[in-house]
Amino acid sequence: MAVPSTITFKFSILLIILFSFEARETIAISLTEKVTITNNVTDPTPKTITFNCKSKDDDLGVHTLMFGEIYRFSFRPKILYPIVHPTVFSCSFTWLGNPHRHYFDIYDQSRDRCFHCNWKINLNGGCLNGDKCRPWKSVQLMDA
Numbered sequence: 001m002a003v004p005s006t007i008t009f010k011f012s013i014l015l016i017i018l019f020s021f022e023a024r025e026t027i028a029i030s031l032t033e034k035v036t037i038t039n040n041v042t043d044p045t046p047k048t049i050t051f052n053c054k055s056k057d058d059d060l061g062v063h064t065l066m067f068g069e070i071y072r073f074s075f076r077p078k079i080l081y082p083i084v085h086p087t088v089f090s091c092s093f094t095w096l097g098n099p100h101r102h103y104f105d106i107y108d109q110s111r112d113r114c115f116h117c118n119w120k121i122n123l124n125g126g127c128l129n130g131d132k133c134r135p136w137k138s139v140q141l142m143d144a
């Protein structure tokens with residue numbers, strides 16, 4: 001009698017441990033947002049773009065992408081006060097032969113509902129996951 005119940009008890013503990021790992025894994029995956037930026041800028045020939053993306057807390061640094069190349073980043077958006085202080089990553093894009101700095105919000109927690117936000121950056125702005133296109137948020141002439 002005592003033996004089976006001990007085994008059952010140990011087995012229950014094992015199941016609880018396994019389930020809690022499972023739960024933690026699921027939460028970690030669902031909280032990570034993945035963003036990709038693909039260079040599709042033709043102006044009027046394919047261009048290499050230089051860009052910098054920042055949120056209030058993170059500066060992702062300056063990167064360059066040749067035409068067709070992809071840059072990836074992932075992050076954990078805020079869970080506590082997303083409505084008051086949504087996570088926003090704003091990027092500025094430049095390329096040789098164009099005197100403007102092009103601004104674009106590559107991720108806005110209050111706007112975007114995507115765990116995999118794949119943006120194509122075009123001459124006129126960006127297209128999300130192959131369909132939703134947005135113009136540049138603003139365009140500024142750079143100093144000479």
Ligand SMILES: *[C@@H]1O[C@H](CO)[C@@H](O)[C@H](O)[C@H]1NC(C)=O
Nearest residue numbers: 040041042120122123127130
């Ligand atoms: C890529 O750029 C070309 C030329 O501007 C445009 O016709 C095409 O729609 C763009 N592709 C996407 C997926 O935005």
